[in-house]
Amino acid sequence: MRLAERTEGLTASPTMAVDARAKALVRQGVDVVSFSVGEPDFDTPEIVKEAALDAMRRGRTKYTAVQGLPELREAVAENLAEELHLAYPPDRIVVSNGAKQSIFNALFALVGPGDEVILPAPYWVSYPEQIRLAGATPVIVPTDVARGFHLDLEALEAAIGPRTRVILLNTPSNPTGTVLERSELEAVAELALRHDLWIISDEIYRHLVFGAEHVSVAQLGDEVRAKTILVDGVSKAYAMTGWRIGWAVSEDPALVEAMTAIQSHLTSAPSTVSQWAAVVALRQARASVDEMVAEFDRRRRRMVELVRQTPGFELAEEPRGAFYVFPSIRGLVGSEVGGRRVYDADDLAELLLEEAHVAVVPGSGFGLPEYLRLSYATSLERMEEGFRRLASVLRVS
Numbered sequence: 425m426r427l428a429e430r431t432e433g434l435t436a437s438p439t440m441a442v443d444a445r446a447k448a449l450v451r452q453g454v455d456v457v458s459f460s461v462g463e464p465d466f467d468t469p470e471i472v473k474e475a476a477l478d479a480m481r482r483g484r485t486k487y488t489a490v491q492g493l494p495e496l497r498e499a500v501a502e503n504l505a506e507e508l509h510l511a512y513p514p515d516r517i518v519v520s521n522g523a524k525q526s527i528f529n530a531l532f533a534l535v536g537p538g539d540e541v542i543l544p545a546p547y548w549v550s551y552p553e554q555i556r557l558a559g560a561t562p563v564i565v566p567t568d569v570a571r572g573f574h575l576d577l578e579a580l581e582a583a584i585g586p587r588t589r590v591i592l593l594n595t596p597s598n599p600t601g602t603v604l605e606r607s608e609l610e611a612v613a614e615l616a617l618r619h620d621l622w623i624i625s626d627e628i629y630r631h632l633v634f635g636a637e638h639v640s641v642a643q644l645g646d647e648v649r650a651k652t653i654l655v656d657g658v659s660k661a662y663a664m665t666g667w668r669i670g671w672a673v674s675e676d677p678a679l680v681e682a683m684t685a686i687q688s689h690l691t692s693a694p695s696t697v698s699q700w701a702a703v704v705a706l707r708q709a710r711a712s713v714d715e716m717v718a719e720f721d722r723r724r725r726r727m728v729e730l731v732r733q734t735p736g737f738e739l740a741e742e743p744r745g746a747f748y749v750f751p752s753i754r755g756l757v758g759s760e761v762g763g764r765r766v767y768d769a770d771d772l773a774e775l776l777l778e779e780a781h782v783a784v785v786p787g788s789g790f791g792l793p794e795y796l797r798l799s800y801a802t803s804l805e806r807m808e809e810g811f812r813r814l815a816s817v818l819r820v821s
């Protein structure tokens with residue numbers, strides 16, 4: 425069968441693939457410890473569920489405006505003002521089916537064939553695929569691995585050419601947990617303005633920071649704010665991944681109109697019931713976010729200790745955000761683990777799932793094939809159990 429050219433090399437998200445394999449083992453009755461999940465293991469706050477039920481009972485079950493429910497856009501604007509001190513009018517906000525669609529809408533509106541998007545690596549798995557789906561070319565720029573994956577500003581500037589249109593930032597980062605510092609964001613802002621580039625800033629993990637300050641590039645002055653598309657949503661902070669609500673914010677009315685038009689022909693607005701639930705999440709669920717952040721911090725600290733004690737795992741800097749740890753396994757490449765030779769993180773992840781029944785995500789999908797991503801969206805007890813199993817298999821020879 426002949427498929428369109430754009431599907432060549434396009435594969436389903438590798439993070440979801442690992443999860444699917446682990447779930448298949450679980451269905452066979454195997455007790456798998458999963459460090460592969462990309463969502464909080466907490467339940468959606470009760471008050472949010474009640475809001476959804478209430479919306480249904482009131483018959484709020486029809487289409488909303490494509491751009492999103494006005495009440496939700498107002499709640500987003502209030503939230504941005506309160507938490508990030510950013511004043512955006514509600515009509516500059518486009519609500520979508522998760523932050524994933526918001527990023528796609530932004531890319532689809534801004535780039536096409538011949539255009540380049542600068543993408544620091546490691547990157548979230550969907551960015552390069554979305555850039556290619558939009559017809560543009562991702563230009564992958566390595567980060568400073570030894571300095572905890574902070575931006576390599578010289579490499580970033582060197583990657584800018586006449587076709588560059590966008591720099592894509594993600595802070596806190598999936599998969600590294602790195603929180604970008606104000607100074608490096610200032611440097612990116614200066615670069616973007618000097619070269620007349622857009623910045624898509626994915627801040628979906630912005631509430632999940634531990635002993636670090638989340639800075640949005642949009643906060644660094646009026647000029648850079650005008651060139652920034654800020655992407656956020658309720659998925660991670662409010663444990664609402666399945667509700668599918670995210671948003672993109674831009675000062676530019678033409679860009680907002682284009683993103684809305686794209687969405688109008690693809691999905692229309694997201695679920696009305698989810699939008700009403702998101703209004704309550706933003707306005708009334710802050711306490712749940714704080715509780716979740718405190719628990720994630722306890723787990724983060726323990727996971728960093730456990731990773732550092734694990735033979736063959738190396739972690740340069742402690743991650744300060746999101747819920748991931750991204751150690752190098754370079755020391756294990758070429759050696760024999762559990763009677764099998766390991767050539768890269770893909771091999772190792774497969775082996776760990778089969779031999780230790782521990783699910784981890786190989787770094788290849790994030791642009792670094794000698795690393796593993798481990799998520800601490802799991803209980804401390806399961807974490808201890810998982811690392812006991814890892815230690816018993818990772819006896820290197």
Ligand SMILES: Cc1ncc(COP(=O)(O)O)c(C=O)c1O
Nearest residue numbers: 462522523524548598657659670
């Ligand atoms: C960096 C990053 N951006 C965006 C998303 C997508 O979020 P949503 O569930 O709101 O589409 C994810 C989800 O894993 C993510 O890790």
